[in-house]
Every structure is written in C-alpha cells, then in structure tokens.
Amino acid sequence: MSAFNAIGQEREVDQNEFTPEIEPQATWCPGCGDFGVLKALKGAAAELGLDPEEILLVTGIGCSGKLSSYFESYGFHSIHGRSLPLARAAKLANPELTVIAAGGDGDGYGIGGNHFMHSARENHDMTYIVFNNEIFGLTKGQTSPTSPKGHKSKTQPQGSAKDPLRPLSMSLSAGASYVARTAAVNPNQAKEILVEAIQHDGFSHVDFLTQCPTWNKDARQYVPYIDIQQNEEYDFDITDRREAADAMYETESALWDGKVLTGRYFKQEDRRSYHEEKIATGAMPEDPIAEQYFDDDHEWKRSYDLLDAHR
Amino acid sequence: MTANELVWRIAGGSGDGIDSTSQNFTKALMRAGLHVFTHRHYPSRIRGGHTYVEVRARDEPTKSRGDGYNFLLSLGDSFARNPKEEAYYGKEEVKPLTENLDDLREGGIIVYDSGLLDDEDLPDDFDERAEANDWHVYPLDLRAIAKEHGREVMRNTAGVGATAALLDLDLSYFDELMQEGMPEEVYEANYEVLTDAYEQVAAMDHDHDIVVPENDHESDQVLLSGSNAIAYGALDEGCRFIAGYPMTPWTEVFTLMSQHLPDFGGVAEQVEDEIAAATLAIGASHAGVKAMSGSSGGGFALMSEPLGLAEMTETPIVLVEAARAGLSTGMPTKPEQGDLEHVLYTSQGDSNRVVFAPGNVQEAYTQTRKAFQIAYGYHIPAIVLYDQKLSGELRNVDAAFFDEEPTPDLGATLTEEELEEAAHHASGKFQRFRHDPENGVSPRSIPGQRGGRFLASGNEHTPEGHISEDPENRVAQMDRRLRKMEHIREELDSETSHQTLHGPEDATYGVMTYGSQQGTVEEAVDRLRDAGHDVKALGVSDMMPFPEAELTEFLESVDRCLVVEMNTSEQFRGLVQKELGRFGPKMASLLKYNGNPFEPAEIVEGFEATITDGSFERTTARFQPAAGD
Ligand SMILES: Cc1ncc(C[n+]2csc(CCOP(=O)(O)OP(=O)(O)O)c2C)c(N)n1
Ligand code: SF4
Numbered sequence: 001m002s003a004f005n006a007i008g009q010e011r012e013v014d015q016n017e018f019t020p021e022i023e024p025q026a027t028w029c030p031g032c033g034d035f036g037v038l039k040a041l042k043g044a045a046a047e048l049g050l051d052p053e054e055i056l057l058v059t060g061i062g063c064s065g066k067l068s069s070y071f072e073s074y075g076f077h078s079i080h081g082r083s084l085p086l087a088r089a090a091k092l093a094n095p096e097l098t099v100i101a102a103g104g105d106g107d108g109y110g111i112g113g114n115h116f117m118h119s120a121r122e123n124h125d126m127t128y129i130v131f132n133n134e135i136f137g138l139t140k141g142q143t144s145p146t147s148p149k150g151h152k153s154k155t156q157p158q159g160s161a162k163d164p165l166r167p168l169s170m171s172l173s174a175g176a177s178y179v180a181r182t183a184a185v186n187p188n189q190a191k192e193i194l195v196e197a198i199q200h201d202g203f204s205h206v207d208f209l210t211q212c213p214t215w216n217k218d219a220r221q222y223v224p225y226i227d228i229q230q231n232e233e234y235d236f237d238i239t240d241r242r243e244a245a246d247a248m249y250e251t252e253s254a255l256w257d258g259k260v261l262t263g264r265y266f267k268q269e270d271r272r273s274y275h276e277e278k279i280a281t282g283a284m285p286e287d288p289i290a291e292q293y294f295d296d297d298h299e300w301k302r303s304y305d306l307l308d309a310h311r
Numbered sequence: 312m313t314a315n316e317l318v319w320r321i322a323g324g325s326g327d328g329i330d331s332t333s334q335n336f337t338k339a340l341m342r343a344g345l346h347v348f349t350h351r352h353y354p355s356r357i358r359g360g361h362t363y364v365e366v367r368a369r370d371e372p373t374k375s376r377g378d379g380y381n382f383l384l385s386l387g388d389s390f391a392r393n394p395k396e397e398a399y400y401g402k403e404e405v406k407p408l409t410e411n412l413d414d415l416r417e418g419g420i421i422v423y424d425s426g427l428l429d430d431e432d433l434p435d436d437f438d439e440r441a442e443a444n445d446w447h448v449y450p451l452d453l454r455a456i457a458k459e460h461g462r463e464v465m466r467n468t469a470g471v472g473a474t475a476a477l478l479d480l481d482l483s484y485f486d487e488l489m490q491e492g493m494p495e496e497v498y499e500a501n502y503e504v505l506t507d508a509y510e511q512v513a514a515m516d517h518d519h520d521i522v523v524p525e526n527d528h529e530s531d532q533v534l535l536s537g538s539n540a541i542a543y544g545a546l547d548e549g550c551r552f553i554a555g556y557p558m559t560p561w562t563e564v565f566t567l568m569s570q571h572l573p574d575f576g577g578v579a580e581q582v583e584d585e586i587a588a589a590t591l592a593i594g595a596s597h598a599g600v601k602a603m604s605g606s607s608g609g610g611f612a613l614m615s616e617p618l619g620l621a622e623m624t625e626t627p628i629v630l631v632e633a634a635r636a637g638l639s640t641g642m643p644t645k646p647e648q649g650d651l652e653h654v655l656y657t658s659q660g661d662s663n664r665v666v667f668a669p670g671n672v673q674e675a676y677t678q679t680r681k682a683f684q685i686a687y688g689y690h691i692p693a694i695v696l697y698d699q700k701l702s703g704e705l706r707n708v709d710a711a712f713f714d715e716e717p718t719p720d721l722g723a724t725l726t727e728e729e730l731e732e733a734a735h736h737a738s739g740k741f742q743r744f745r746h747d748p749e750n751g752v753s754p755r756s757i758p759g760q761r762g763g764r765f766l767a768s769g770n771e772h773t774p775e776g777h778i779s780e781d782p783e784n785r786v787a788q789m790d791r792r793l794r795k796m797e798h799i800r801e802e803l804d805s806e807t808s809h810q811t812l813h814g815p816e817d818a819t820y821g822v823m824t825y826g827s828q829q830g831t832v833e834e835a836v837d838r839l840r841d842a843g844h845d846v847k848a849l850g851v852s853d854m855m856p857f858p859e860a861e862l863t864e865f866l867e868s869v870d871r872c873l874v875v876e877m878n879t880s881e882q883f884r885g886l887v888q889k890e891l892g893r894f895g896p897k898m899a900s901l902l903k904y905n906g907n908p909f910e911p912a913e914i915v916e917g918f919e920a921t922i923t924d925g926s927f928e929r930t931t932a933r934f935q936p937a938a939g940d
Contacts, residue, residue: 003760004757004759004760020738052764053760072764073764074763074766075768076594076768077768077770078590078620078769079620082616085582085587085588086590086591089554089598090594090597090758092552093602094600094757097759114584118583283579284573285578289551289600292719293720294599294726300549303546310535311531
C-alpha cells in the first residue's frame with residue numbers, strides 16, 4: 001500500500017480545484033502573460049485528472065516564480081535559478097509524484113543555466129516551464145538572456161551587444177527528450193502542449209512565450225504566431241533530432257526577426273527517464289524511497305554490518 | 312612523554328602507496344593488541360612530491376599524534392626518478408628522507424631505499440646528523456628485493472618486512488592482511504618480498520633500543536576515520552539520500568556514502584555544483600527522505616543561499632563541512648579550523664541552524680546521528696563541522712560502540728491519519744507553519760499525502776505558506792523559528808553532554824578547544840598534570856545553539872584558560888566571548904595555522920609560556936613552527 005494516498009486516484013477533476021482561495025488573487029500586472037501560463041496549467045492538470053496533492057510544483061524567483069502561489073498543489077517557491085535541482089531530488093525521493101518546475105528566462109536560462117543544462121542532460125521525468133518574456137520582470141526591466149540584441153534597458157543603456165540565447169536548441173543539445181515552445185496568446189495550444197509535456201516520460205522543456213506589458217512594451221509576443229504543426233510549410237519529423245534541430249534553429253532565428261513560431265519540436269519516446277535509468281543500473285530502489293519511512297515493516301540496514309572491513 | 316611507544320612514519324611520493332601500506336600497518340598493530348592513531352600529511356598533488364603517514368602505537372588508548380616520531384621508513388619518491396621527465400619533476404627522490412629528518416627523535420631508526428637513492432643523493436651532513444642524534448640507519452635495496460620476487464611497486468612490502476625485523480614484530484599479522492586483501496598470485500609475490508626483506512634485516516646488527524609496547528585488546532576493535540564515522544552515523548540514522556560535488560576532504564564522506572547508499576535502499580547523486588547539491592538535499596527532504604549534502608570551505612560558500620532556504624522553509628537537512636586551510640582554495644590537503652564563523656553565520660538574515668563540531672572519531676559518529684535527529688525533529692538544517700585532520704585520521708575503536716539499532720524516524724512529520732486531525736485553513740490548505748507550537752515546531756506533511764497541501768516558500772509566509780509581508784505574521788514566524796533554538800538547547804542539555812571535560816573539576820587552570828584538537832589537548836593536559844600543573848581541559852562540540860551553562864561553569868571555575876585552535880582570528884574564542892559576554896580577560900589564545908595540527912608538546916609549551924610563567928598579558932600566542940613541521 002502506498003503511504004501517499006493522493007497519488008494516482010482516477011477521477012473527474014474540475015480545473016477550479018487548482019485555484020487557491022487566497023486574497024489578493026495575484027500580484028501580477030494586468031495583461032501579464034503569466035496569467036496565460038497559470039490558466040493553461042490548470043486546464044492541463046484537470047484534463048489529466050491529476051489531484052492537487054499528487055503534484056509538486058517547484059518555482060524559482062521572479063514574477064514567474066509566483067506561479068506556485070496561484071496554483072493549488074503541493075508547492076515549493078525556492079530561490080532564484082534553483083527550481084530544477086530541488087525538483088529533481090523530489091522526483092528521485094518519490095518518483096510517483098508529478099513534478100513540475102517553473103520560472104522565468106532570467107531564472108532558468110541565466111542564473112540557473114547550469115542546472116538547466118544538466119537537468120536536460122539527465123532526462124529527469126519532469127516538466128520544466130520557462131516563462132520567456134525576454135526581460136527581468138520582478139527586478140524591473142533589465143535585459144535578460146533572451147532579450148533581443150540591441151535591447152535597451154537601465155543596465156544596458158546603449159543596447160545589448162549580445163545575441164539572445166537559443167533555449168530550444170540548448171535543451172535539445174543538452175539532452176531533453178521533449179522540447180516545445182508555446183505562447184500565452186495561444187491558450188489552446190499551450191494547454192495541449194502542457195498536457196503532452198506532463199505525460200511525457202522524461203525531461204520536457206516548454207519555452208512559454210509570455211508578455212510583460214509593464215517592462216517589455218515592444219515584445220514580439222504580441223504579433224500573430226504560427227503553429228508549425230498546423231502549417232504545412234514547416235513539415236518535419238519531431239522524433240528526428242536533426243530535423244528538430246533545424247526547425248528549432250529556424251524558430252529561434254525567426255523570433256529574432258519578429259516572427260513567432262510555436263509548437264512541438266522534439267519528442268523522444270524510446271529513452272528511459274533518469275530515475276528509471278538509475279533503477280535499471282541498481283543505483284536506486286524500485287519503490288519510492290520516501291515510502292520506507294512510513295512502512296513499519298521496513299528493514300533498516302545497519303552500518304555495523306560494514307565493520308568487517310575495518311577489523 | 313611516553314617513553315615506550317612506536318611512532319612509525321612511512322614517507323614517499325604521492326602515488327607510492329603510502330596510504331594503503333600505512334593502513335595495513337596500522338591494522339596489523341591494532342590486531343596485535345595495540346592502540347593506534349594515524350596522522351596523514353600529503354601535498355595537493357596526484358603523483359610524486361613528499362607525503363607521509365605517521366602511525367602511533369601504544370599500550371594505552373591513543374587519541375592524538377605524538378611529538379615527532381621514532382622510526383622512519385623512507386621509500387623515496389619513485390615518481391621523481393624519471394629520467395625522461397626530470398625537467399618536469401625535478402630530482403626530488405630524496406625528499407621523503409631529507410624532509411622528515413627534523414622531526415625524528417634522538418635514537419630513532421631510519422630505513423631508506425638505497426635502490427632509489429645513491430650515496431651522493433644524500434645530504435652532505437647526513438652522517439654527521441645521524442651520529443649527533445644517535446640515529447640508527449639501515450640502507451636497504453628495497454627496490455631490488457621487490458623486483459626480484461615481483462614488481463617494483465612491492466617496495467612498500469619490503470619496507471614493512473624490514474620494519475618488522477627491526478622491531479621484532481610477528482609477521483603473521485601482515486601475512487593475514489595481505490592474504491585478505493590480495494589476489495593469490497599477487498599475495499604470493501608479496502609474501503616472498505616480505506619475508507626476504509625480513510630475513511635480510513634480521514641478519515644485520517641492531518643496536519637501537521626502540522621496542523614496541525605490548526598490549527591485548529579485551530574486545531573487538533575496528534579501525535576507523537572521522538569520515539567513516541560520519542558516513543556510518545548518517546546511514547544508521549536512516550539517511551537515504553546524498554548529493555554532492557567533489558572537494559577535498561569532503562570527498563571522503565561523499566565517496567563512502569555513494570558506495571553504500573544503493574545497498575541501503577537509498578540514492579546518491581553527483582551533481583553539477585554545490586548550489587545544486589544542497590538544493591537537491593532540500594528537495595529530497597521535502598519529499599520525505601532523510602537527506603544530506605556537504606562540502607569543504609569554498610563549496611560550502613556556494614551552499615550559503617540554499618542553507619538559508621532550508622532555514623526559511625524549515626526543511627530538515629544535514630550538511631557536512633570538512634574544513635581545510637583557507638583562504639579561498641587555500642591549502643587543499645591541509646587542516647585548519649578557519650571555517651567556524653563561515654558555518655555559523657553564512658547566509659542572509661538571522662541564522663537559525665545547528666552546528667556540531669565533533670572532537671574525535673566516536674563523536675563524529677554520535678553527533679552525526681544527533682544532527683539528523685535534531686534536523687528532522689525540529690525542521691532545521693544541522694551542520695557537522697570537522698576538518699581535514701579528523702577526516703583522515705584513523706584510530707581503533709571498540710566495535711561494540713557502533714552496535715546500535717538504526718533510528719530511521721522521520722521526525723516531526725505527520726501520517727495521513729494524523730493529517731486528518733491537523734489544523735487546516737478554510738480553503739482546505741494544511742497549516743504547515745502554525746504560529747503557536749510551544750517548541751516552535753509545526754509538524755510537516757509530505758507531498759503526495761492526502762490533506763497535506765501547503766506551499767513552502769523562501770519568502771516570509773503565513774501559516775499556510777502564502778507569501779506575506781504582514782508585520783505581525785513576520786514577528787510571529789521569526790519568534791517561532793527562533794523558539795526552536797531554546798528547545799534544542801534544552802534537549803541537548805538534558806542528555807549526555809557533547810562537551811568533554813578532561814581532568815579534575817576543581818583544577819585552577821583550563822585549556823579549552825573545539826573540534827578535532829580535543830585529543831591532542833587532552834594528552835597535553837595529562838602531561839601538564841604530570842609536570843605538576845593543576846589544569847583541566849574542555850573539548851567543546853556544540854557551536855550553535857551554544858552550551859552557555861556548561862561553558863559558564865567551566866570558565867567560572869578556573870583562574871585562567873588557554874584556548875587552542877587552528878586559525879589566526881581566534882574564531883572559537885570570539886564565539887565564547889560573544890555568547891557569554893564576559894571572561895575575555897581570563898582567556899589567552901594559542902594559535903597554529905601552518906597546515907599541520909598541534910603536537911601535544913606544543914600545547915604544553917604554549918600553556919607554560921602564556922598561562923603560568925607570568926606573561927599572561929600577552930593574550931595571543933602564535934605558534935612558531937619548527938622547520939619541517
Ligand atoms: C541570487 C539572486 N540574485 C538576484 C535576485 C534578484 N532577482 C529576483 S527576480 C530576478 C529576475 C527575474 O527575471 P526572470 O527570471 O526573467 O523572471 P520574471 O520576473 O521576468 O518572470 C532577479 C534578478 C535574487 N532573488 N536572487
Ligand atoms: S512586471 Fe511584467 S512579468 Fe512581472 S507581473 Fe508585471 S507584467 Fe508580468
């Protein structure tokens with residue numbers, strides 16, 4: 001018997017179950033793209049029939065990091081850039097949890113870039129949502145790793161001399177097994193992609209274009225987007241790394257030129273997720289480690305048995 | 312000084328097998344019934360250079376290195392003798408002999424590998440010094456003996472054979488250990504090397520008067536290091552998750568845990584950096600597993616932010632800080648006690664964490680267990696602070712000491728049944744951070760449990776975990792988190808003390824230290840007492856919350872107190888003065904920070920110079936190392 005009853009009970013779920021009863025409802029600015037992520041996530045969780053208590057949502061710091069305050073589930077609002085390592089360990093401690101990590105582009109691609117690369121590489125079974133508004137929101141509008149070249153801000157008054165990062169290409173080359181981009185202005189696609197990402201058995205990276213009307217007034221997320229799955233011009237095989245890489249390259253370059261392409265780019269289903277890999281090599285037990293502590297009959301091994309080597 | 316003791320130093324280049332040979336030698340002496348203690352000295356270099364391990368063996372419990380040593384087995388640095396790469400390594404093969412001469416006691420023995428060193432390699436004054444110090448020198452072609460029966464690397468075994476012949480040690484202990492640890496063929500070759508060297512040396516004339524004391528252990532003994540003890544303490548306390556990034560000397564605990572955890576039903580993760588490592592420990596603990604991480608100075612610096620997160624979100628974790636000589640990367644393989652303030656105060660805000668600094672191998676085991684009990688019982692990070700000295704030193708301990716049942720209890724954590732009864736917000740959200748618990752601990756739930764939903768936030772938060780800047784809530788939460796510290800102190804005070812008093816309670820003078828210098832201070836105090844000084848020692852382990860009552864009692868009871876620590880800024884003494892707010896004028900400091908731990912005689916000398924000879928005005932004595940120390 002599982003020590004965690006909330007996990008895996010099948011039932012109909014209303015998306016309002018993911019709305020906490022707190023006042024004020026949100027500190028996000030009117031028109032902020034973050035509302036779109038919240039809505040899409042609630043819709044996806046309900047569609048998947050998840051229980052708020054079987055989800056652990058780990059966020060970083062930023063406007064985006066407040067997602068865990070407005071989404072009702074087990075939550076961890078951690079520190080800037082560190083949502084992924086925290087989420088990874090929770091998944092290893094109890095693989096039965098549905099683990100979602102989320103944060104901004106500064107949080108995930110800037111300060112947390114190292115964790116992003118390694119989490120993708122290890123292919124942890126979790127969903128990573130990056131609120132990509134091409135700006136630092138919470139600290140009031142500084143240039144972020146995804147801000148366009150030439151972007152002017154108080155910290156880069158002459159305009160950024162750096163090309164923006166290519167987050168999709170980065171996670172693909174680091175080893176993510178599911179990579180997609182969606183946008184807050186595209187709610188149906190966003191929900192569908194999140195459903196797929198959460199279901200996916202491996203590291204799912206969703207670069208979620210959001211708008212920051214407060215600091216990033218001329219962001220290109222306002223322009224019409226093109227869903228590449230619904231457009232024959234962009235026909236490619238999403239299970240093929242090379243084709244996916246080309247499509248991502250084009251998508252990222254297009255964004256720099258002011259054209260927004262979204263959709264699914266890569267999906268690899270024949271690869272074991274990280275905890276499955278560890279279980280297969282004998283580096284981790286099959287049953288959730290967390291359950292041991294709730295099982296009165298669990299036999300605890302003693303260090304005393306190791307002392308023979310020291311005699 | 313104990314006259315009848317063997318202090319055997321084996322010296323060579325890093326990579327010459329000094330560590331493994333000394334471990335076997337130590338174990339053999341332990342099996343022969345002696346009390347043993349090792350001191351390791353090595354450079355931050357993989358191959359070559361000068362490294363040694365000192366093995367002290369006596370007929371009574373031994374808790375410190377000695378003063379100098381009386382038997383040198385110098386293997387020479389075999390990596391230096393590489394004609395092709397001489398320009399790179401230099402001609403350093405004689406260093407393991409010459410670098411060690413200053414500490415060799417009068418009447419000591421030297422065995423060196425004449426197969427590696429030519430006569431002209433020896434320093435010009437070598438014979439002169441040998442004669443002046445009555446050293447008994449046995450050049451022996453260890454290299455040739457090794458080659459004759461096996462391979463050159465067996466020079467170590469030849470050296471042990473020679474040692475056994477000179478000290479009249481029973482070869483059977485070495486024989487057994489070799490049989491246990493080697494494949495048949497390798498063992499056979501080694502056995503021949505061992506006995507050949509033994510016979511050659513036994514046939515030589517001996518006129519030294521060093522004898523190995525005799526003793527018998529009444530109970531089963533094991534040979535353990537501080538790092539072994541920390542790892543085993545963690546395993547017995549039900550720790551089933553570790554995350555880390557290698558850094559000397561923390562790597563020793565990290566490696567041990569990584570090797571054992573899968574067998575124990577746990578998981579170990581080597582991750583991208585120390586920030587990730589500490590954050591993983593938080594994630595695993597949050598999800599219901601007893602978790603640890605750790606590092607050494609620089610890596611611990613990276614953990615400062617996650618440490619604060621664990622405090623704020625009240626997520627229990629245990630961190631190990633294995634200090635080495637700083638600043639910055641400092642001296643990676645040398646001990647120092649300079650990280651105390653770093654560990655106590657690092658991170659933003661008012662720290663509330665628990666810090667233990669065990670004083671020996673046994674305490675490393677018990678206090679690691681205690682660290683887990685407190686961390687999980689009070690939802691607070693607990694840190695085990697030790698250093699490179701305690702990390703690597705080996706000593707014999709009664710095996711029965713470790714014969715304790717594991718206590719895997721998850722601490723103040725509710726089951727689903729208990730959650731049903733627990734306080735909830737009107738919205739159904741579990742009140743994880745209630746203001747009212749008397750001891751400050753509001754029990755937690757684990758993600759996946761029915762009825763336990765809450766938000767853990769590093770921002771200040773309400774009882775349900777919502778981010779809040781409400782002033783009343785802020786004060787209530789701060790006060791509650793701090794309230795835990797008083798209760799932890801009470802719990803610690805109600806148990807066997809972590810502070811170790813040594814000597815009579817009513818002594819006039821005191822010597823106080825923290826952490827790994829405890830054993831050395833105790834031996835120094837024994838010698839001071841033998842010399843007629845009325846003195847006692849206190850080894851302190853509880854750094855935070857501070858053992859106010861015990862230290863007040865100790866300091867009130869003495870006229871003057873010498874505080875011994877391995878750093879320059881008197882960090883421990885500063886802590887005592889900060890916490891107690893008085894006794895400053897009663898204390899004098901003895902400091903050493905050259906990369907080597909104190910020898911007992913240095914403390915004896917420091918005590919006499921500062922405490923009893925009238926020069927007490929000078930409150931800080933910086934130890935001036937002898938050449939070669
Ligand atoms: C270690 C650390 N450095 C800096 C900050 C300050 N800080 C808070 S949010 C933020 C940037 C947020 O930008 P982004 O991740 O893009 O999220 P957004 O607010 O746009 O959603 C920064 C720099 C911090 N909290 N911690
Ligand atoms: S500052 Fe920008 S990102 Fe932050 S809440 Fe306002 S609109 Fe959203």
